Amino acid sequence: MISWRERLSALVPRLTVVSHDLLMVWLCWQGLHHLRYAMLPNPPASPLWSPEIAIVLVAQGLVFWRVGLYRGLWRFASVPDLWNILKAALLGLLALALGLALYNRLGTVPRAVLVLYPFALVGLLGMPRLLFRAWKDNQNSDLKSGVALRVLILGAGRAGEALVRDLRRSGAYQPVGLLDDAARLKGTKLHGVPVLGGLDDAVAIARETAAKLIVIAMPSLDAANMQRVVAICESTGLPFRTVPRLVDVLEGRSLPGELKEVAIDDLLGRKPVTPDWKLIRGWLGGRTVLVTGAGGSIGSELCRQCARHGARKIALLEVDELALTTTHAELSRAFPDLEIVSVLGNCGDPAAIAHALKISEPDAVFHAAAYKQVPLLEQQLREAVRNNVLATEVVARACRDAGVATFVFISTDKAVDPVNVLGATKRFAEMVCQTMDDRKSTRFVTVRFGNVLDSAGSVVPLFREQIRLGGPVTVTDPDVTRYFMTIPEACQLIVQAAAGAAHASIYTLDMGEPVPIRVLAEQMIRLAGKQPGKDIAIVYTGLRPGEKLHETLFHADELYRPTSHSKILEARARDASVEMISRAIVSLQAAAAAYDNEELSRILRASVPEFSPAGHVQETGATIVQFPARDARRTR
Template sequence: MVVVAWLGLHAIRYWINNQTPPFQALGAEMAIVLVSQAMVFQWVGLYKGLWRFASLPDLWNIIKAGIGGVILASVALFAYNRLNGVSRAVLLLYPFVLGALLGTPRLLYRIWKDRLTHMRLQPQATRVLILGAGESGEACARDLLRSGTYHPVGFLDDSPALKNSRLLGFPVLGRFEDAALMAKQTAAELLVIALPNVGAEEMQRVIGICERSGVAFRMLPKLEDVLSGRALPGELKQVDIDDLLGRDPVVPNWKAIREWLVGRCVLVTGAGGSIGSELCRQCARHGATQILLVEIDELSLMRIEAELRRDFPTLAVVSVLGDCGDAAVMRHAFKQCVPDAVFHAAAYKQVPVLETQLREAVRNNALATHVVAEESDRVGVATFILISTDKAVDPVNVLGASKRFAEMICQSKAAESHTHFITVRFGNVLDSAGSVVPLFREQIRTGGPVTVTDPEVTRYFMTIPEACILILQAAAIGAHDSIYTLDMGEPVSIRTLAEQLIRLAGKQPGKDIAITYTGLRPGEKLHETLFHSEESYKPTSHNKILQAVARELDPALVNAMATSLRTASDAYDLDALNDLLRASVPEFEPGNADGEADNQVIIKFPSRKNRR
C-alpha cells in the first residue's frame, strides 16, 4: 500500500501536467520511503493490530503512522537528494491516501466478520432490548452478538439526538419510558441495562421502568465490580439490592489508604465474619504484607485463610483460633507479630438474640473490646479501630448498650495511651450474615410470606465493601480518639426493600408473594440514628465521612465499671450485669412494649453546606 500510495500520487501529479512519470528515477526514493515507513509502522505497533477488532483508534493510528512516515522519509530524501523531484503535493496528500488504503481493508474485514456473527445467531436466541445507546450499549450489543445465544433487537435511550438513529445496524426505538411498549412490539424477552456509570437515583428510575414492563431484566456490571473480581467482563448480572439504595457508592481515596497500608502488618479479630473477611481482602489488596487472623469459629478461619493464601500468595498469613476476649489468646497473637493496626471486628450483633443473652453480649461486645484494647496498648500498636454500630446511639437494646460501652472503653484508653483509638460507626450491612436481605431472599425462594416487623420501620444500609472502605479510610485519616461515620443518605424503608426484592425475583408483592407485619421485636427501634444529640460532628477530608467529637467521660470510672462487669460476668450474675450496664451507659433506655425508646431523638444529616 505504501508503494501504491507513493507511486500512484506521483503518477497522478505527472498525468495532470501531461508528463510521463520517471518510475526508474522514483525507484531509489521508493526504497527510502519503504524503509522509513516500515520503521514507523513498527514503532506505532501497526503490525500487532488485529483486523477483527479494527476501529476508529486503529484508523487514527494509521494516520499518525502515515504522518510520521512522511516526515521521516522527507528527512531521509532531503539528505539523499535535497528532495529533488519530490512533489510537495504528494508529501501533503500521502498520509491520508495511505490511511485510506490501509484502513479500508481492515474495516471491510471487520464488517464481513460481524456479518458472519449475525448469521451465526441461533434460531432460539433470546431477543434483547438494550437500555442505553452509548459506548457501553454498543459494547454490550457486540458481546451479545458474539455469544450467539442473544439477539439484540434495538436500543432505548433518553437522548433526543439518538432518536431514529441506528447503532450496529439496530434502531434506537425510543426513550426508557417506552420499554414496555417496545418490548411488546419487538417481542423482546430480556431487557439489558447498559448504564454502568449513572447515579443511584437514575438507576432506580430505570429499574422501576423495567419492573413495570413485566419483562425479565439484567444489567451490565460496574467497572469496579469487574476489577475487584466480583463480576466478569461482559457478564449480565441480576440487579442487586445495593443498586437500589438511592445513594451513590463511596469513592475512596485509595492513594491515602495505600500509603497508610503499604508494608504494614495488621491484626483482624472476627476475621472470618462478613466485615472481618472483607477487611482482610481489602488490606491484602492494598499493600499489607502480613495479616494476623483471630477467629473463634474454625470453619470461618479455615475459609478466609485458604482464600487469602490462594489469592495473595506473597502475603504472610498467621491464623489464631480462639476467643479474642481471652487475654492469653491475644498475648499469643501479639507474640507472632506486633501489628501496626488492629481492626476489632469480632462482635455479636443479632438484636433479638442478645436481648435474652445479656451475659454473652456484655462479655463478647464490651469486655472482649477491653481485653483487645489493653493488649494492643501494652504492645504499642499504632492504631486501634473499633467497628461499632448505629445502634450504640441512644441505645434501646442490649446490643446497642454493649457496643456503646465498647466505644467508651476505647475513649478512656485514648486518654492515657499513645495508641490511636478510632471508632467507626455504620448502619446495617447488606448481605452480611444474619441480616434482613438473606432472610427475605430465603422467604421469597420458599414462596413467602416475607415478614416485615413494621410498615414504618427504616434502616440505614451500606454494602460490605463500602463498610470496609469506610473503616480503612477512617484509619488512614487517623485522628486520635475520634468517632467516624458514613454519610449514608436517607434511611431505607424495610417495607420498600422487601417489595423491591420480590420484584427483582420476578414476582409481584401482594400477588405472588405476601408481605406480613409481625411487630417490632424486643429491643428494636423504628428508626436508627448515627450521632447522639450531644455529639457535634464535622466533615473530614473525605466528603462522605463525618467525624463526631466524643462526649466527655471519666476514664477511671469506665475502667472501674469494666472490672465490675467482668466480675458479674464471671459469676453469671444477670441482675448485676443488667444494673451495671444501665449505670455504665446512662442513655440506655430499654425499648417500651412497642420496641421503641420513649426518649429517642432522631437526627438526620443536614446538607453538606449546612454542616458546622
C-alpha cells in the same frame, strides 16, 4: 518449550500483516505519482522498483514497528487503531523525507505526493482493517443468528454503545433495538441498531421486536431512576439484566461486559463512594494489619480492602474454623504475594490475642469480632457483655501493651441512645476504647455505621430465603426504617476513617437516607420476578425485643465536625471516667464469671446512663436524623 511449528504458526499472521502494510505503502507511493503525472501529455516513466522506493519502504516499515502498529489485532480494529495509523503515516513521512533528502535532495519527488501521502496511506491501511472487523462481526452474527437471544437495550449512551459491540462480538445475543429518553436520539442508530423510542415504550417495543431479554445499560442511574427502570422492565414480563458499574469492575466484584441481575443495593441508591486512595495507600502500604473476626462479612472484606491497597501482611484471628479457612483461601487465591497469618481462637482470650500480636507484630488492628443479632442478645446478656465489652477490653489492652500504632473499633449506630443490649454493649466498648487512649501510644479509633446489606444474619438474606420458599416475607412494622450500606462501601470508609483519624476519635459514616424495611421487602420480591401481596405475602409481626422504629446517628451531646472526606463525620467524644470504666470492667468480669444476668444488667445501665431498654422508650424519642443536615449542632 515452544516448538518451531508453534513459533511459525504464530509468526505467519504477523508476517502477512507486515507484507500487506508494505504493499499498501508501495501502492500509495506509486499511485500518487501516477495521479500527479496523469494529466501530462508525456508523463515520465515510473519504475516498479527503484532505490527511492526502497528508501520509502524501509523508512515507513521502521516507523510502523516503532509505533507498535503490529501489537493490535485486526479483529478488534477501532478508532484508536486509526489514530495510530495516522501517527505512523505522519512520522513515516518525516522519516522518508529525511531519507530521500540524504539520497537525492528530494529532487525527483513531487511536493503534491508528499502532501497527500499520509492521508492516502491512512485510507489504504485503515479500510482493510475495518472491513475485516465488520466481516468477522457479521460472520459471527450469521453463524449464531438462529440461536442468538434477542435483546432490547435500555440506554443509548456510552454503556449502550459498548454493550452493542460486546453482544455482537459474543454471538450469543442479538441486539434488536435501543430505548432512550433523549428525544434527539430517536431514529438514530448505534452500530446499525436503531433507537426505537423512549423507556416508557418498552412494553410495546419489546412485543414488536420479539425481544427475549432486556438489558439496562445505564450504570450511573441513581436509586429513584433505577427503581423506575426496574418497574418498566417488570411491566414487560421479560427477564432483565444490567451492566455492572465501573466501581464494581475496578473492585473485582464484576467482570467487564458481564450481564448481572439487578441487586437490591442498585435500588437502594448508594452512590459510589470515592475514598482518598492516596491517603489509604500511604497509610497501609507495606504495613501489617490484624483483623479480629476475620471470617465474618465485615472482617473478611476488611482483609480484602487492606490487601488490595498495599498491606504487606495480614493476620486473621477467628474463632470459627470454617470461616477462618475460607477467608485464608480466598485471600491466598486473590493476593498470591500477600503474607497471611491465621490464628484460630477467641479474641477475648488474653493468651490468644497476645499470641496473634506476637507472631504478626501488626501496625494496625481492626476489631470486627462481635455478637450483633439484636433479638437474640436481648436474651443472652452474659454472652453479649463477654464478647462485645470484655473481649474488646482484652484486645484493646493487649494492643496498647504491645505498642500497636492504631486500634480501630467497629461500632454501630445502635450505640447512639441505645435501647437494646447490642447498642448498650457497643457503647460501653466505645467508652473502653476512649479511656484506653492516652494520646502517647496507641491511637484508638471508633467507626460507627448502620445495617450492612447481605451481611451474615442481616435482613436481606432472610428476605431472600423467605422469597425462595414462597413467602410470606416477615416485616416487623410498616413504618420501621433502617440505614443501609454495602459491605465494600462500609469497609472502604472504615479504612479511610482510620487512615486519617485522630486519637480517641469517633467517626460516623454517611449511610444516605433511611430505607423503610417494607420498601426493601417489596423491592426484593419484585427482583425475584414476583408481585408483593399477590405472589408473595408480606406479614407484619411487630417490633421484636430491643428494636425501635428508627435509628439515630448522633447523641445529642456529641458535637461533630466534617472531615476531609464528605462521607465521614467526626463526633466529639463525651467524657468518660477512667476509674469508673475500670471498676465496671472488674465488676462485669465477676458477674460474667458467676453468670449473674441481673448484676450484669445493673452494671450496664449504671455505666451507660442513656441505655433505656426498648420496652421503656417512648416512640417520640426515636427520631430520624438526616446526615449531615444538623446545622444546629455543627461545630467548625
